Amino acid sequence: MSNQLYQQIQKFYDDSSLLWEGIWGEHMHHGYYGEDGQSKINRRQAQIDLIEELLSWSDVHTSKNAPQKILDVGCGIGGSTLYLTQKFSQTVTNAHGITLSPVQASRATERAEEMNLGQKIKFEVANALEMPFADNSFDLVWSLESGEHMPDKGKFLQECYRVLKPGGKLILATWCHRPTNFPPGELTIEERTHLEKIYQVYCLPYVISLPEYENITRECGFNNICSDDWSKAVAPFWNVVIDSAITPQAVIGLLKAGLPTINAALSLPLMSKGYGMGLIRFGVICAIK
Numbered sequence: 001m002s003n004q005l006y007q008q009i010q011k012f013y014d015d016s017s018l019l020w021e022g023i024w025g026e027h028m029h030h031g032y033y034g035e036d037g038q039s040k041i042n043r044r045q046a047q048i049d050l051i052e053e054l055l056s057w058s059d060v061h062t063s064k065n066a067p068q069k070i071l072d073v074g075c076g077i078g079g080s081t082l083y084l085t086q087k088f089s090q091t092v093t094n095a096h097g098i099t100l101s102p103v104q105a106s107r108a109t110e111r112a113e114e115m116n117l118g119q120k121i122k123f124e125v126a127n128a129l130e131m132p133f134a135d136n137s138f139d140l141v142w143s144l145e146s147g148e149h150m151p152d153k154g155k156f157l158q159e160c161y162r163v164l165k166p167g168g169k170l171i172l173a174t175w176c177h178r179p180t181n182f183p184p185g186e187l188t189i190e191e192r193t194h195l196e197k198i199y200q201v202y203c204l205p206y207v208i209s210l211p212e213y214e215n216i217t218r219e220c221g222f223n224n225i226c227s228d229d230w231s232k233a234v235a236p237f238w239n240v241v242i243d244s245a246i247t248p249q250a251v252i253g254l255l256k257a258g259l260p261t262i263n264a265a266l267s268l269p270l271m272s273k274g275y276g277m278g279l280i281r282f283g284v285i286c287a288i289k
């Protein structure tokens with residue numbers, strides 16, 4: 001099951017990443033539209049704001065607590081890796097990004113070289129569930145919207161814990177479903193059906209709720225765990241993406257990228273509907289090893 005899933009994820013990102021970059025740029029994640037989702041800012045700025053909000057919420061925004069060694073788990077084409085390395089240029093000695101997609105790894109490497117950061121940053125194809133890094137290697141493990149792809153959330157977080165140095169920080173933002181531990185309780189058939197459609201289109205094995213992520217994080221041994229639900233702040237993103245997908249450049253690109261990418265584009269409303277139903281949640285976690 002996992003091998004098939006990994007192949008699907010690889011193909012999905014191999015086929016769609018350059019199209020995404022051409023239309024929407026290097027960040028393959030939600031934008032942040034203010035706490036209440038009402039800020040009228042452009043999409044790219046909203047994506048940068050999401051990174052900045054995560055850093056300030058996690059207290060990684062001053063030179064005192066800036067990281068030296070960063071790991072970006074599920075790095076896409078290196079949007080966050082490069083941003084963080086530039087932002088913390090005084091302290092970062094090296095950064096690594098891992099992805100399942102060879103196309104993404106090579107484009108990310110090319111981008112690092114274009115920005116003269118090739119010496120400091122290394123991108124590679126590697127599985128987050130079996131990371132090719134020694135124990136206690138990084139000060140900051142950053143995972144922006146990759147957790148939803150992981151077929152074993154426990155193993156994923158254990159690996160993040162293993163490669164962090166003692167005292168190092170995990171910052172994770174991921175797609176979740178609503179909590180089920182208080183009313184209205186378990187997911188309904190309609191909600192499960194809706195999730196299944198999202199799983200199929202975006203190559204996700206399953207998602208879990210934020211309280212479940214918190215429990216797993218605790219079981220792995222993390223301390224000082226903070227979590228929050230930023231759904232309201234990020235939900236407007238999908239309507240912005242839908243509007244910008246209806247351009248000749250995007251349509252031609254989609255046709256070239258093939259069926260899974262076309263399906264993903266046609267299914268963009270599934271996510272905005274999921275947020276509207278209160279089913280899809282955007283969970284953020286910060287924790288210390």
Ligand SMILES: C[S@@+](CC[C@H](N)C(=O)[O-])C[C@H]1O[C@@H](n2cnc3c(N)ncnc32)[C@H](O)[C@@H]1O
Pocket residue numbers: 009013026027028029073074075076077078079080098099100101104126127128129143144145146149150
């Ligand atoms: C939505 S993209 C996010 C990319 C990037 N974090 C960003 O925000 O621009 C999801 C990323 O997770 C990666 N990914 C999914 N499953 C993975 C796994 N098991 N190991 C490593 N990377 C994985 C994909 O290859 C892809 O790069």
